[in-house]
Amino acid sequence: MRGVINAVVGVVTGLFTLGEADLATIGINMIMGLSMFLPMTVGQLSFGQAGFMSIGAHIAVVLTLYAGVWFPVALLVAGVGAGLVGFLVGIPVLRLRGLLLALVTFGFAQVVEVFFLNFRPTGAAEGIRGIYPHTTLWYVYGFLALLVLFLARLRRSRVGRAFEAVKLDETAAEAMGVNVTGAKLMAFATGAFVAGVGGGLYAHHAVFIQYDNFDFKRSVDIAMYMVLGGMDVFYGPLLGAFIITYLSTALQFLADWRWEVWGSIVILTMIFRPQGILGRDTLNVRRWLRVRHATAA
Amino acid sequence: MLATFIQQVINGLMLGGSYALVAIGYTLIFGVLNLLHLAHGEVAMIGSYIGLTLVLTAMSQVGVLPVWVVLIVAMIGAGIVGIVVELIAFRPLGRKQLHITPLITTIAVAFVLQEAAVKLFGSEQRSFPVKMFEQLEAHDLQLGGFRITYVQMFIIGASLVLMGGLYFFVEKTQMGMAMRACAENTTTARLLGVNVHWITVWTFGIASALAGAAGVLIGLAYNITPLMGVNLGLKGLTIMLFGGSGNVVGAMVAALILGMIETMSVAYLVPAWKDGFAFGILILILLYKPTGLFGSRLQIEAGR
Secondary structure, eight states: HHHHHHHHHHHHHHGGGOOHHHHHHHHHHHHHHHHHHHHHTOOOOOOOHHHHEEEEEHHHHHHHHHSSHHHHHHHHHHHHHHHHHHHHHHHTTTTTTTTHHHHHHHHHHHHHHHHHHHOGGGGGGGGBOOOOOOOHHHHHHHHHHHHHHHHHHHHHHHHHHHHHHHHHHEEEEEHTTTHHHHHHHHHHHEEEEEHHOOOOOOHHHHHHBBBGGGGGHHHHHHHHHHHHSSSSSSSHHHHHHHHHHHHHHHHHEEEGHHHHHHHHHHHHHHHHHHHHHHOOOTTTTHHHHHHHHHHOO | HHHHHHHHHHHHHHHHHHHHHHHHHHHHHHHHHHOOOOTTTHHHHHHHHHHHHHHHHHHHTTOOOOOOHHHHHHHHHHHHHHHHIIIIIIIGGGSSSTTTTHHHHHHHHHHHHHHHHHHHOOOOOOOOOEEEEHHGGGGOOEEEEEEEEEEHHHHHHHHHHHHHHOOOHHHHHHHHHHHHHHOHHHHHHTTTTTTTTHHHHHHHHHHHHHHHHHHHHHHHHOBTTTTTTHHHHHHHHHHHHOOOTTOOOHHHHHHHHHHHHHHHHHHHHHHHHHHHHHHHHHHHHHHHHOOOOOOOOSSOSSSS
């Protein structure tokens, strides 16, 4: 019992002693979670965000390291490059739905991994070393803030409503005059753009990248952020990324058992909250007030 | 030249046969439950460790065991592991879940199994003891210029027998018929008196036993690591889609084709791009023939 209390206290106090490196990792993972959330706003399950992340990371590193480009510009180009690939990949791929789309995007990420494993100019299997540690918390959380602002505005905008309609019922959306293919492509490419910028930030934080930094485990992690945190609202992936990234360090004290504990947490969350921890109504203050009102009366 | 080519064909058959056993399990579970079981490769990995442990313990106690005993024990062990996975990661989710939920829970199970294997057996590469192979060498076949080892014959033979047995089971027995009914339509099957829960458990058991057999066969031909399940699982998935999801015979044929392509591309093309080939094929199939080469029994495109 004492051990359990100590463990809980350790996990809670750990929150206040997070270092700069931890915070940067958490922020980057939040960005990656949102990159997967964007295709989800039109109901598309993209399981290969690590592929776009890899492309963005490699573009950004080549620009800053070999061409001496200013870091923010390199990030922007990395994002645009990954977004462009996302757009081109999206054209054939987005005809598929559900599990099949998840599998194709997953396969795409594998192909990107094999590509960078064999691509000589970026060091092939050895990867790239000696990257300048340009990434600061300002860059990470600045971009994250922009992204959150964008997503918060998106929900109430014309485009956001169109996305929502496509997610709920494609045929009905089409009948209402929504350009379904366009909406899907836009969401998918924007997600790829965000993943590319996230990759650039990651590379200049880790200062060393290799093809297998962006393997299927990375894709799975990114998917976990969204699925665990909640895939209906944009703050879901933020919470998911925070919990998973934080727990992976905070659970160190469990040593040998931390994967078993982590696995149980994931499975239990899926059993009791299949839509993720945060749903559409979880943080709805008005609903809470109404519930309290009803019980008072 | 011809001798090496025939050797490559045998290698391809070995690889294809083992892949087929994994892919059939995938396709059975997918067919009956319309779910992707992403820890299936890890179940195969556990199967090969069960086989290895059995061989090593028996060697210190009684002596070298016949290979088929190892195979059967590993199958039973893996079958039990598979049923446990079903009870932990599928059953509690209920029927109302999104298609991504079981994906996530089985990935969690896969990571836990990998870590368990590292903890129990160490992370280094293992292989079946040389002593075992020395005893089997007496049965090697010498045909003209090249030789077929007993192990190679055993791998090809065992996978063919298991595939045949499974085909018979699914097509000719009553439980196989119940499984096909569940694959067609679960609600109707239940109305007709099929115990769907029971069939689900059996499907997992049989699919996992086949995966365990594949694990042992791969372990005999190559080696055993805690991460071997990742590759096996991905290959199994590719083959399932290649052959048409839910189509058992399609999976068998597709596995032999993919095993052949893989060995030939290693032997005659660029080995480093091997996995690139496999996934390139996967993407092309999904895009242009989502039902696979031999037709799918199911509608998976209409994701819930």
